[in-house]
Amino acid sequence: MQDVKINTVIREEQVRLLKGLISHLDAGTNVDAKGILENPADTYTSEERFAEEKDNFFKDYPQIIGMTGDLPEPGSFMTIEDFGVPILATRDETGSFKAFANVCAHRAVIVENEKKGLKSKFSCPFHGWTYNNKGELIGFPKPDHFGHIDKSCYGLKELPCKEEYGFLWVHPNPKGAIELNQLFGLKLMKEFDSWGFENLVLGEEVEYVTDMNWKLAIDTFGESYHFSTLHKDSLFESFHGNVQMFDIFERNSRITLCKRDIDTMKKEPEENWHICRGAFPVYFLFPNIILNVSEFGIILVREYPLEDSPHKSVSKVSFYYRPEVLKEIEKLNISMADAGSEGFGSIIRDEDYVVAAASHKGMKSGIVDAITFGRNEPALHHYHNTWREALGYQRLPLI
């Protein structure tokens, strides 16, 4: 843990967060949003809201498609179809990250069908039109029969993309812009920079399909009020429930959950403290990303609607490890699933998403007009008010 990259500013922030948690524990208090919110059920169940959020947040908003560790070397590629435009992302021979619409310039067929791998040429299965990992059309069969075309005009459509702080961003709109400063603000970008996410290695990826609106999956990460009931035999053993810190960064936020290890850590000198020892930071990166950080690495959760429906969604959960942690896992002969999805993954799948799907069923029945977010659940206040403002709706009033 000593070699986690930490700069001075972030060190101060770590101590502030840990002291805040300790003082809540000592006083028996929690973060306070100063009021209660009622979030209309149609946020989750209405087809109209769903059409609006799809247009605004998935088809025309910068998307985090993964981390640097997803494209570990020159020649790596990945494909995704999570938000409308099929994407082919590559790392070219110079190490540059590039993103294209995975759509053939000839007959619009999906060019590459593998999810991930090492390949620097991509051939369309229909007629064999072939592109390099810079998106250039490098050949097609029987040009003398097909007719003359200017190959430079028939490349894959390039999409705006950016790789920074270990994240891979793609904008699904070819004319879109990815302005990190505007999206996250300097403070959060500095914090991203301090973590060293660019060094993480992909361990395992899993997907959980659930009958619920995609935002209910996000809501399950937003508070620790439920730890002592829903997670009483799992997370509650290593986390204090109903204690957290909360901070806002533009449309994004961070909750800092409280590990029980803080009880021994607080008795030690401050220089021994570390945020990942006493706490568990969770970033909400608007609109659909939950980033969980621990001493081992990160768990990136991407939430997407499925089947063009507000009632079904998929959680794509990727486990990335610090290289030395990965070596330790290999040495101990632990499977990637035991290290990742069978631990944390199974808790969200078998506990959180089960109640979230039940909540969706309850709202879909039409029996309630709204669900309620408490004073101790400020991340849910912020997320849903941000969602509303971004779609042109009024903020929800505090009750």
Ligand SMILES: [Fe+2]
């Ligand atoms: Fe939970």
